Amino acid sequence: MSKVKNPMELIDRYLQAVRFWLPKTRRQEELLAELGEDLRSQIEEKEIALGRPANEEDVSTILKRCGAPMMVASSLAPKRHLIGPTLYPIYTFVLKMVLLWILVPVFLFIVGPVNLANAGGNVGTAIAQTMGNLWSGVFIAAGVITLVFAVLERTQAVVGDSCKWDPSSLPPLEKQERKTSLVQAVCELGFGWFGLIWLLLLPQYPVLILGPAAAFLRAAPMWHTFYLPIVLLAAAGVVRSAVILVKPQWTWFPPASHLLQTALSLLLLRFILTAAGQVASGNWHPFVVVAEGVSDSVKFIHIAAIVNASILLSLACTWFGLCIAAGIQTWEFMRFVRNRVTGVNQIVNLHVQ
Amino acid sequence: MANGTQGDAEIFENLKLELRRGCLTLAVLTQLRTERYGYTLRKALADDGLEIDEGTLYPLLRRLESQGLLVSQWREEDKRNKRFYKLSSQGEQTLKLLMDEWQRINASLSKILQEA
Numbered sequence: 281m282s283k284v285k286n287p288m289e290l291i292d293r294y295l296q297a298v299r300f301w302l303p304k305t306r307r308q309e310e311l312l313a314e315l316g317e318d319l320r321s322q323i324e325e326k327e328i329a330l331g332r333p334a335n336e337e338d339v340s341t342i343l344k345r346c347g348a349p350m351m352v353a354s355s356l357a358p359k360r361h362l363i364g365p366t367l368y369p370i371y372t373f374v375l376k377m378v379l380l381w382i383l384v385p386v387f388l389f390i391v392g393p394v395n396l397a398n399a400g401g402n403v404g405t406a407i408a409q410t411m412g413n414l415w416s417g418v419f420i421a422a423g424v425i426t427l428v429f430a431v432l433e434r435t436q437a438v439v440g441d442s443c444k445w446d447p448s449s450l451p452p453l454e455k456q457e458r459k460t461s462l463v464q465a466v467c468e469l470g471f472g473w474f475g476l477i478w479l480l481l482l483p484q485y486p487v488l489i490l491g492p493a494a495a496f497l498r499a500a501p502m503w504h505t506f507y508l509p510i511v512l513l514a515a516a517g518v519v520r521s522a523v524i525l526v527k528p529q530w531t532w533f534p535p536a537s538h539l540l541q542t543a544l545s546l547l548l549l550r551f552i553l554t555a556a557g558q559v560a561s562g563n564w565h566p567f568v569v570v571a572e573g574v575s576d577s578v579k580f581i582h583i584a585a586i587v588n589a590s591i592l593l594s595l596a597c598t599w600f601g602l603c604i605a606a607g608i609q610t611w612e613f614m615r616f617v618r619n620r621v622t623g624v625n626q627i628v629n630l631h632v633q
Numbered sequence: 634m635a636n637g638t639q640g641d642a643e644i645f646e647n648l649k650l651e652l653r654r655g656c657l658t659l660a661v662l663t664q665l666r667t668e669r670y671g672y673t674l675r676k677a678l679a680d681d682g683l684e685i686d687e688g689t690l691y692p693l694l695r696r697l698e699s700q701g702l703l704v705s706q707w708r709e710e711d712k713r714n715k716r717f718y719k720l721s722s723q724g725e726q727t728l729k730l731l732m733d734e735w736q737r738i739n740a741s742l743s744k745i746l747q748e749a
Contacts, residue, residue, distance in 0.1 A: 311691050314671050314716050318687050321672035346687060355688030 287339040291319050294343050301353030311356050319346065363429045370463055371429045377471065378421050385594070386491075387414045393590040394493045397583035465528075469521035476514045483507070490568070493587065496580045498571045502555050509548055517541060535616050539609040542602055549599045556592060567591040657685060659735055661693060662720060662728045665703060670715040694718055702727055 295316050302308040322342050323334045330338070346352060363371050391413055396406035478488060487494040520537045527533065556566035567588050570580045664677050671691060678685055697703045702724035706717050720728060 307695065310716070311695065313714070314691050315687055317670070317713060317715055318672045318675070318691075320713065352688050355686075356692060 287334055287336045288320075288323070290336065290339045290343060291316060291323075294319070294346075294349060297349035298353045298356070301350050302357055308356070315352070315356070319343070361433065363426070363433050367429055367433055370467065371425070373463070373467060374429075375422060375425055377467070378425060379418055383414070383417055383421055387417065389590045389594040390489065390493075390587070391491055393586040394491060394583060397579075397586045465521060465525040469518065469525055472514070472518040472521045476511070476518055479511055479514050490587075493568075493583065496571055496574045497568045497584055497587065500565060500567050500569050502552070502566055505555070506548070506552055513541070513544055513548060516544075532616065532620070535609065535613045539606070539613050542606045542609055546599065546602050546606060549595060549602065553592075553595060553599065556595075657683065657689070657693065658697070659728075659731050661685075661690070661697070662702065662724060662731065665718050665720045665724070666728075668717050668719040670710075670717045674718070697724070 295312055298315065299308075299312055302312070319342060323339060326338055326342065327334050347355075387410055392406065392410045395409045395413070396403065399405040399409065482488055483499075485494075486498065490497055520533075520541060523530070523537070524534050565581075565584050565588050568584055568591070570584050574580050660678055660681075660683050661674065664674055669677065671687075671694065674694075675685055675687070675690055694703065694705075698705055698718070702721060703718050704721045705719075707714055708717055709715075
């Protein structure tokens, strides 16, 4: 530490260091002036007690007791959250959904195979390239989501203050068996809309699913048959989420509709997989084909084969996952029905007694 | 075990902070029935056994002033500019209500603690 001629200079240096961490507003300047005055008063009192002018050590002791400049600034500054405790659980949910359930599968089943084909079958290069792309993708997605929630956090304060509510508009008392929380229902609806819009944009913007491979690949004719049922199923999912949100008292609806949606998805997937199996084995490109007029078609046919195999694998995994989900949902639905019947019987017994 | 002790100490510190927060506001308002500036207010509180650091006091004073409970004025004293605070008329009314509430809570708590 450099020696100072005037120990009081340490106070100004200290205040300057605190100022660095504070927003430049008049309020903060006034707080700093008060802090400075407080410190000078403490030194003055110390000098009276010691009967001599304060030296550098005396001033340092007082400043050390006051705390490190950054800590003092943090207690003086107005308390703000980038994302507050109200939105934080939804933020982490959306982040997990996007990163784990959208980004990672897209990279695993679409970008990875395309990179592998572009790298001429060199697995090491393809993995390194995919990991690099995934890394940037994760950062961009996380950044955008954080930004959106930070904006929501700022606007929420305004909306929250002006929001008028009427207790009589509260939804009827929930029954115990209801499992779908409001946050979950809102997120499901949001993601459902997002998914539906994404699906509707796919014919015009194949890049949304194929990424850079959209330059030389296009959807196979089989999608002319299956695109509309897929869109209808996604739209039904949105309607289902909206009904759960609007009619939370329909406790039978979430398990029943979930099971129905899974059953329909399984049926559709079964037709898609069967149709894929019926494509001629000599030219097996059921999901994507090389676009017309693309040069170096041998290379791109190889890429198309890898992408087709990846899509088949992902569809098979989805089918397997849906089978497990259907089993669990059937059990949940049966349990719901059993509880309902038991509950009704108990009420009847109470009335009889 | 060490972690448990550390955790207990942290829980106690947090609970103590929560307990002190409301009491500090009441103490500050009460002390400011007489006009004071920051340092003398801190000293008066410390002399009565309620220490408060600079980082807690000045934002609290600013908040109470923005709520209309305090009025402040920059004035020169002993060749230095100091900000003097005093209870506003609204602050006096609020303090009266708070003191009543405090007496009520204190009586209830004393009763509860005696029963324990």
